[in-house]
Amino acid sequence: MIRNGIAIDDTFAEAFGMTAARLIVTAINPRWARIAGETMTGFATSVIGCGAEAGIESALAPEATPDGRPGVSVLLFAVSGKELEKQVERRVGQCVLTCPSTACFSGMEGEKPVPLGKNLRYFGDGFQIAKRIGGRRYWRVPVMDGEFLCEEVTARTSAVGGGNFLVLARGLPQALAACEQAVLAIRRLPRVLLPFPGGIARSGSKVGSKYKALMASTNDAYCPTLRGLVHSSLSEDVGAVLEIVINGLTEADVREATRVGIESICALGAASGVLRISAGNYGGKLGQYHFHLREILADQA
Amino acid sequence: MTSLTLELTAPPMPRIDLSALTPDRLAGRSADAIRRLPLWVGNEEATLGDLFTVTAGDTDDILIRCDSDRLDGIGTGMSRGAIRVEGRAGAYLGRQQRGGTISVSGDTGPFAGSGMTGGGIEIGGNAGDFLGAAIPGERRGMRGGRIQVRGNAGDRIGDHQRRGLILIGGDAGDYCGSRLVAGTIVVLGRTGANLGFAMRRGTLLLTSQPRLPPTFNPNGTQEPGFLALLTRDLAGLGGPFGQLQARGTRVHRWLGDLGYGGQGEVLVWA
Structure with a gap:
């Protein structure tokens, strides 16, 4: 399959079930809302080392937030509910509670609760005040700039993590420019998150390693410097490969994001230096969700 | 039907x-x-x-x-549906109400909404004494839900109230929010003597300067964020309670009753 001069591999991305929560962080102005959001989603690229994969889903206008101030909506993904609870509490406690002027609200309805202000309230040392407004419970924790207003609980939902596609290009600048385009397009979509730096990962991995302690190691088949040494998936003209990893609240969200991302790269055409689009999988045995690139691209057709 | x-x-x-x-x-x-x-x-x-x-x-x-x-006792313990009263109602309207709505076009007697835990009561006229309060012998008054009074309310509004919201469009009598344990009382008119007497926690939100017992300390001018949530939540209501967003969130704040822990607050829109 060739789209606008760019080859689409007949392969699939393999994704996993995760659990996710959405928070709404508001602040005195958009700048501080973004600072709080970026801080609480820092060091959250991969559950392997960070405990959570998190990022800002979108900026919110004052009309779209519970307290009528500018805000951001933040998505957090983790492998289990328990881990998600831990990560939400730590990240909100260390990064939102501490950030000037912020307030934190649940951004999701659901049956499975995740404590938010429920435990953070104890920072108030007995001076915290609960308020039930419109069926929801909020905590007012006295802090040095006034009060930290925080909803008692948020909810979590089952989600999909690890959808991906690989961009194979003549060189690094071409791969990067194409991926940046895809990231811009995907970040316009709701309910999806690109957890890696700037939305792009360069260190795609395979399962296993020659070292016993490591669960995963570099994806040697796609490393240009190993071409000729290992069983490489790269032809002579490929100079660099970058990966876009996509987490979404539902399978359909990841599917749509994959399509939008690949379409935006294909729109650039072969002149952009992009040669092929592929995807990462583990033989289809590990993940519950498979995203076949050619099927996804046929969605629109 | x-x-x-x-x-x-x-x-x-x-x-x-x-x-x-x-x-x-x-x-x-x-x-x-x-x-x-x-x-x-x-x-x-x-x-x-x-x-x-x-x-x-x-x-x-x-x-x-x-x-x-x-x-x-109209609507005692009701959990669903609606009761409308065209005219007046006696004492204990919506006592221990758990859900549903009660509306009364005229006045009500004492102890309306006493011990209620959910649902809503709307009173078009004036409410008697002990609105949302505990009856003698009970330890807690209103524990949830919302009471709206378009007119005035009598003495001891929210006595021993534990949770829930009471909105008074007119004036409140003496001892408004006395022995309040928690919850919110909003009074858009004037308030009587000894407002918040012996309150432990909870919020009294007012539009005019009250006569406070000496056991309240001024806390200065504050802008609590929860007021934005509260007024926005009330924006769906008709009448004066739906217009509160326009007042903003800037309030003068007093803390008390200091004889009872001082965790309660009296807020007066600046």
């Missing part, structure tokens, strides 16, 4: 306990069965049909027409 309508034929001399007439307890009963329900008039047993003209209809939507303040 039309409402089940009960129209009082003649004002009774003794007080009548109407606590049996809730959507929960009338569900599935025919109009005839409802007419035969026993009611005590003083020390004599009568039937509902002796006092009321009953028009069959939806038992989840009960309309009571009466111009008497002697019908007590």
